[in-house]
Amino acid sequence: MDLVLIGVSLWAASAVRLGGVWPDEVWGQGWPLLVVLPPIGVTLFHGLGLYRFVLRSLGRHDVIRIAQACFLLSLILAAFGFFDFELFLPRSTPIIFALLLAFLMVVGRGAARSYYQLLRERGFQKRPVIVYGAGESGMQLVAALNAGREFRPVAFLDDDKGLQGRFIAGRRVHAPGDVEALSKKFAASDVFLALPSVSRARRKEIVSFLSQHPVRVQTIPSMVELAAGFENIDRLREVGIHELLNRDAVDPMxxxxxxxxxxxxxxxxxxxxxxxxxxxxxxxxxxxxxxxxxxxxxxxxxxxxxxxxxxxxxxxxxxxxxxxxxxxxxxxxxxxxxxxxxxxxxxxxxxxxxxxxxxxxxxxxxxxxxxxxxxxxxxxxxxxxxxxxxxxxxxxxxxxxxxxxxxxxxxxxxxxxxxxxxxxxxxxxxVMGSSGSVIPLFQKQIAAGGPVTVTHPEVIRYxxxxxxxxxxxxxxxxxxxxxxxxxxxMGEPVAILDLARRMIHLSGLEVKDAATPHGDIEIAFTGLRPGEKLFExxxxxxxxxxxxxxxxxxxLDGAADFGDLDEVLSELENAVLNHDVQSALRVLQRTVEGFISEYAPPNLPDNLVGADVIDLSISSSRAIIPDSALAGADYRSDLRSS
Structure with missing residues (x-):
């Protein structure tokens, strides 16, 4: 391609300078230049490393290298005109030649790269996404996504009103309030946050705002992780639910x-x-x-x-x-x-x-x-x-x-x-993410298509x-x-129902309720479990x-008189050793302020008074095994009946 472009640029430079398609004063004696200069140029370009470029990674540095190579070739052309007195070559012709050749080489390589990407993407259905943040990180993310096969950036969102309405990396910048309209227009259900250096408070505001819309939110790593080399700009991850907590972490002392x-x-x-x-x-x-x-x-x-x-x-x-x-x-x-x-x-x-x-x-x-x-x-x-x-x-x-x-x-x-x-x-x-925490349970339920189970609509937790x-x-x-x-x-308490709704929205889904009967995930109320409070x-x-x-x-809660605690512990220990749930709970109820057990022991028959009691329960009830059964009788049937 470069062999042809060098010859075309040389002819075009002469035609532009002298205002003719084939000016005889140049080509009468100078036509050998059209044969000699292209191989010289290709040899020069090879020596300068232009053919070691990876085409799909063509960038600013490659364009600068091409411009330098074209400038050197124009000097060679100027030398021909200077030393060959029979060749009529105006002094501006090499300059025009260099500009034309550099332009054509960059455009040609850009077109080849675009065609390569078109071939590479053929057969892959890229998912449209919206990028929140039109700064340097946003542009880097778009470039990384363009190089991949999974996502296709369709628009930017940015808070900067000076950027809104402009085009960056070929995508228009919109106000954050346009997220729902853009989501519908481009069928984009994902928003990628390209805000690694934004403050924690502002990040929470953005995530909270996006959680009100049916889009799935993912984010790139923080600036600290990027600077330390732990993560890459295109290493997307789900927005942690901690982004929605009403508290800020404090650096350790x-x-x-x-x-x-x-x-x-x-x-x-x-x-x-x-x-x-x-x-x-x-x-x-x-x-x-x-x-x-x-x-x-x-x-x-x-x-x-x-x-x-x-x-x-x-x-x-x-x-x-x-x-x-x-x-x-x-x-x-x-x-x-x-x-x-x-x-x-x-x-x-x-x-x-x-x-x-x-x-x-x-x-x-x-x-x-x-x-x-x-x-x-x-x-x-x-x-x-x-x-x-x-x-x-x-x-x-x-x-x-x-x-x-x-x-x-x-x-x-x-x-x-x-x-x-x-x-x-x-x-x-x-603690978020600990075993038994509600957040992993919600994530699992959302992934399974619901319903998301909440114990009570008014329950709140830190x-x-x-x-x-x-x-x-x-x-x-x-x-x-x-x-x-x-x-x-612990900051401000979080309503569990609100947490469930936000987690559903951050997954790109809608809550299914009376207002939105065609939603994706239903929230079901199961009632408070034994021992649970509405608030802590x-x-x-x-x-x-x-x-x-x-x-x-x-x-200094409870730092009062502990004179009888040894006696309380001894009584509690005897109850545990004797597998006596009722007595153990009575001791707790008497000792711990505010504790009231809902345990209601069954009425024991007279013939079971003094029997050994073994805790075999999976609820508040217990199985009673008579001494005679333990002495050698078939106690399995007694267990079933009790």
């Missing part, structure tokens, strides 16, 4: 990592949602040793494999230990062997309906597991013990909440008896991301002076005190 940095740290429940994130955060703060204590072998294996390589890089000793927090002897052995200095206690049964159905196991693990930790920590002279608690411990309506409040009281009681170990608790609300919760728990541990209950600032609280009583961290507050 490195001064508050003194409880873990350079120390031997033990994390109970290390394979759980909170425990595993605590391990990640603590490891990043470079303790001398981190002991993963977990009862579930698969969970322990998973977190150990994940952290092993990073621990080696940071020169942190990583120890995976199987065991139950109720086993004091095992805890004592582990703490002495690994010289533990700080304990983060995250091992607990936390699912409200499951603990409601299995109250004795909840009591055994949550209360007596915490007591075992407290006892062994005192015996081993551990520096700090930090309990991961919950807002459900405040005036609880569930067995789980009551056991967590009792766990707090156990640590406060231990603090009253210890001058060596600092015990404290960190209380916060729901939410926090797992990494932020774990980070604040670690920092709160350094603030403890003894017996403290720390509250994490973080404070039992007393004032909230500020700390050096803006998102961590201190309360």
């Amino acid at each position: 490195s001064a508050l990592f003194s409880s873990v940095r350079g120390k031997s740290v033990l994390v109970t429940g290390a394979g759980g949602s909170i425990g595993s994130e605590l391990c990640r955060q603590i490891l990043a703060m470079q303790p001398s040793r981190i002991v993963l204590f977990e009862i579930s072998e698969p969970a322990l294996y998973s977190i150990e494999i994940e952290l092993r390589e990073l621990a080696a890089e940071l020169d942190v000793e990583l120890i995976a230990t199987l065991g139950s927090v109720c086993d004091e002897a095992r805890l004592y052995q582990v703490m002495l062997t690994h010289e533990v200095e700080t304990i983060y206690h995250a091992a607990a049964y936390k699912h409200v309906p499951l603990v409601e159905a299995n109250p004795l196991e909840g009591i055994r693990n949550n209360i007596f597991g915490t007591r075992a930790i407290a006892r062994v920590a005192a015996a081993c002279r551990i520096d700090r013990v930090i309990l991961v608690s919950t807002d459900k411990a405040v005036r609880p309506t569930s067995v789980m909440g009551a056991t967590k409040r009792m766990a707090e009281m156990v640590l406060q009681h231990a603090q009253a008896q210890s001058a060596q170990t600092v015990y404290c608790m960190v209380r916060f609300g729901n 939410f926090m991301t797992i990494p932020e919760a774990a980070q604040l728990v670690v920092q709160a541990g350094s603030l403890g002076k003894g017996g403290d209950v720390f509250l994490l600032d 609280e973080l404070l039992v009583s007393g004032d909230v005190l500020s700390t050096s961290h803006p998102k961590i507050m201190r309360s």
